[in-house]
Amino acid sequence: MTAEPQRPLAPAPLPDEVVALQPASCSTRAPGLEESVALQPASHSARAPLPEAFVALEAAIRSALAAAGQADAWDASTRAAVLAWTAKLRDRVSLVEGLVLTAEREAGTWALKGDRDLAAFAGRVSHEGRGAGFAAVGRAATLSAMPAVAEALAAGPLTTSHVTEITRAAAASPALAAHLATREGQAQVVGMAHHLDGSQFGKQLARMSAGLDPAARQRSHDEQRATRYLHLAHTPGGTLLRGQLDAVAGHKLAKALEAFTPRPAADDERDHGQRQADALMVVVERGLADRAGTAGVLAPVQALITFDESTWAALRDPRRDDGAAPSAGSAADVVAALRGSAPVVDESGSAWPASEIARALCDCVLTRAVLGGAGQPLDVGRDSRLFTRAHWLALYASGRRTCAVDGCEMPLRFTELHHMTWWGRDHGPTDPEHCAPECSFHHHEVHRLDLRITRRADGSFDHRHPDGRRYGGAPPPTEADGPPGRLLELVADRR
Numbered sequence: 001m002t003a004e005p006q007r008p009l010a011p012a013p014l015p016d017e018v019v020a021l022q023p024a025s026c027s028t029r030a031p032g033l034e035e036s037v038a039l040q041p042a043s044h045s046a047r048a049p050l051p052e053a054f055v056a057l058e059a060a061i062r063s064a065l066a067a068a069g070q071a072d073a074w075d076a077s078t079r080a081a082v083l084a085w086t087a088k089l090r091d092r093v094s095l096v097e098g099l100v101l102t103a104e105r106e107a108g109t110w111a112l113k114g115d116r117d118l119a120a121f122a123g124r125v126s127h128e129g130r131g132a133g134f135a136a137v138g139r140a141a142t143l144s145a146m147p148a149v150a151e152a153l154a155a156g157p158l159t160t161s162h163v164t165e166i167t168r169a170a171a172a173s174p175a176l177a178a179h180l181a182t183r184e185g186q187a188q189v190v191g192m193a194h195h196l197d198g199s200q201f202g203k204q205l206a207r208m209s210a211g212l213d214p215a216a217r218q219r220s221h222d223e224q225r226a227t228r229y230l231h232l233a234h235t236p237g238g239t240l241l242r243g244q245l246d247a248v249a250g251h252k253l254a255k256a257l258e259a260f261t262p263r264p265a266a267d268d269e270r271d272h273g274q275r276q277a278d279a280l281m282v283v284v285e286r287g288l289a290d291r292a293g294t295a296g297v298l299a300p301v302q303a304l305i306t307f308d309e310s311t312w313a314a315l316r317d318p319r320r321d322d323g324a325a326p327s328a329g330s331a332a333d334v335v336a337a338l339r340g341s342a343p344v345v346d347e348s349g350s351a352w353p354a355s356e357i358a359r360a361l362c363d364c365v366l367t368r369a370v371l372g373g374a375g376q377p378l379d380v381g382r383d384s385r386l387f388t389r390a391h392w393l394a395l396y397a398s399g400r401r402t403c404a405v406d407g408c409e410m411p412l413r414f415t416e417l418h419h420m421t422w423w424g425r426d427h428g429p430t431d432p433e434h435c436a437p438e439c440s441f442h443h444h445e446v447h448r449l450d451l452r453i454t455r456r457a458d459g460s461f462d463h464r465h466p467d468g469r470r471y472g473g474a475p476p477p478t479e480a481d482g483p484p485g486r487l488l489e490l491v492a493d494r495r
Contacts, residue, residue, distance in 0.1 A: 087159065094160040095153050098140035105140070138167040148186035158190060161198030169205040172220070175213035176205070203349055210343035210351030214335045217343075221246060221353035248356045251346055256283050263414070304347055305360060306397060311341045315357075331355035347396075391417055391435055403439040404453070404461035406472050410439035418443055420453045436461050445471075 050058070071079060101122060104110050110121035123133030142163055143150040149166065152158040166189060170177035179185040192204055210217040224246035233240040245253065260279035264270065270278070307315070314337045334354035338344070343351035352360075396412060403410040404418075415437035436453050438446060445451065451471050452464045463471035 088156070091153050091158070091160050094139060094163070095143060095150060097136055098143040098150070101137055101140035102144045105137075135164065135167075138171070139163050142167045142170065146180060146186050148183065148190060149180075152190045152193065157193045159193075159198065162189075162193050162201050165198060165202040165205055169202070169209055173209040173213045173216045175216065176209040179208075179212055207343050207345060207349065207351050211338075211341065214338040214343070214354055217351055218331055218335055218353045218355060221248070221355065247350060248346075248352060251348060251350065255347075258413075304393070304396065305344050305352055305357070306346075307344045308342050311338065311344060314338065314341045331358055334358045392437075395435070395437055398459055400437060400459070402437075403442055404436040405438070405442045405463060406460070408439060408442060408472075412437055415439050416443050418446055418453070420455070 049055075068082070071082070074082075101118065104121070105118055110118050113121065113124075115121040115124060119134040119137045120130045121133065122136050123130040126132065126136070139160070143153065146166070149158060149163065153160070153163060166180065170180055180189065188208075189205070192201060196204055228243075228245055228249070230241070230243035230245075233242070257276050257279040260282040261275045264275065268275075315334070331354040334357050338354065338357075344357050345351050392412065401412050402408060403412075403415050416439070417435045418438045420434045420436050433455070436455075446453070446463070449471070450466050452466065454462045454464075456462055465471060
């Protein structure tokens with residue numbers, strides 16, 4: 001077959017979404033674009049012609065390219081709308097790719113070209129290589145096995161990033177894969193995608209996997225432990241550190257460094273890496289100065305893990321009925337106890353493996369934080385003039401992560417607890433129901449402006465001036481920003 005020389009295509013009608021977005025001034029091509037298109041290889045004569053619908057789509061995309069050349073003349077809302085449209089277009093193209101790869105897999109014609117597998121075939125055809133082909137084949141398998149996920153990718157809210165996370169998580173956990181093969185499992189992940197981006201979605205899938213298959217979480221942890229290392233190289237230019245830790249150890253190290261790297265003062269010109277390095281030295285120096293412990297050994301850094309009522313009950317020794325704390329047991333015992341229960345998670349929301357949970361329960365400090373059905377803290381077993389660490393733990397358990405003022409992102413650990421009913425003036429009690437975490441600035445504002453604070457039904461806080469005007473410009477949250485359910489216990493690992 002002889003291919004005719006390619007001629008520049010006349011602008012074709014754009015998809016409805018792009019037509020609605022395209023300004024009138026974008027009807028001409030960007031300078032030089034037509035010439036660059038015309039200089040491309042004629043038509044790759046060895047290739048079969050595309051189906052008619054794809055030829056029309058290619059023409060529309062070329063018109064969109066011409067319009068995008070004038071994007072600097074659009075207003076910000078138009079650019080944002082076009083970016084959102086292109087993201088959805090990528091998702092739909094990914095679905096098209098999945099459908100075609102599934103058909104190719106079933107036909108088996110990919111093997112006629114000498115490729116080692118379907119991934120190699122896909123990587124060769126796309127010119128992206130076998131790694132990209134492997135990812136595309138994995139997504140195709142996911143979309144083929146999960147029709148509800150494929151529908152949500154076409155219409156929203158799922159994105160290609162969500163599908164990639166589902167593929168990765170299902171490959172790592174047969175139990176999760178079996179759950180996602182059901183209609184209920186697919187509905188669950190589609191619902192999660194409504195309010196979670198790709199990164200948050202991946203973490204939630206990991207928690208789901210840990211709840212369904214704690215043994216798989218333990219295997220992953222064992223694999224990470226097997227590859228851990230730390231190398232120090234002393235050179236004339238300084239000491240170089242290189243290493244890898246398992247996720248739990250990495251979390252503890254991060255907490256230790258965070259403890260000594262608060263928000264920098266205005267005159268602190270160190271970058272983040274320099275402050276992290278200095279924090280590491282503070283940890284080392286404090287460990288060396290600890291004469292009460294074993295010489296040369298750093299006392300373990302505190303970490304918090306949280307579990308709900310059902311998990312607490314599952315971890316308790318079934319031979320005891322006195323409400324005693326969970327026993328340590330072996331990793332296998334904990335795996336068996338956790339199967340089907342909500343996972344044990346740390347402050348970052350990551351599920352802990354069974355061996356680390358057993359180790360924590362062996363020598364940790366347990367703090368009671370009883371919450372009501374709406375997540376409000378009811379009791380932490382303390383009553384004193386000053387708020388204590390237990391009150392912070394109760395706020396953390398209730399889902400509080402920041403300053404109580406709407407829109408203030410100051411982390412909870414940097415706040416000060418304020419008596420909502422003032423202690424001195426109004427004889428307010430020191431209990432969890434009457435404390436609000438305020439950053440230093442807003443705590444001063446509360447007293448300076450005589451703000452009145454009440455707790456909303458969802459556990460957030462409302463700040464008002466004495467005349468009833470609402471304080472602050474951010475809208476109140478519509479959902480509790482913490483984990484759902486009744487959290488009953490906080491475990492501080494090796495205080």
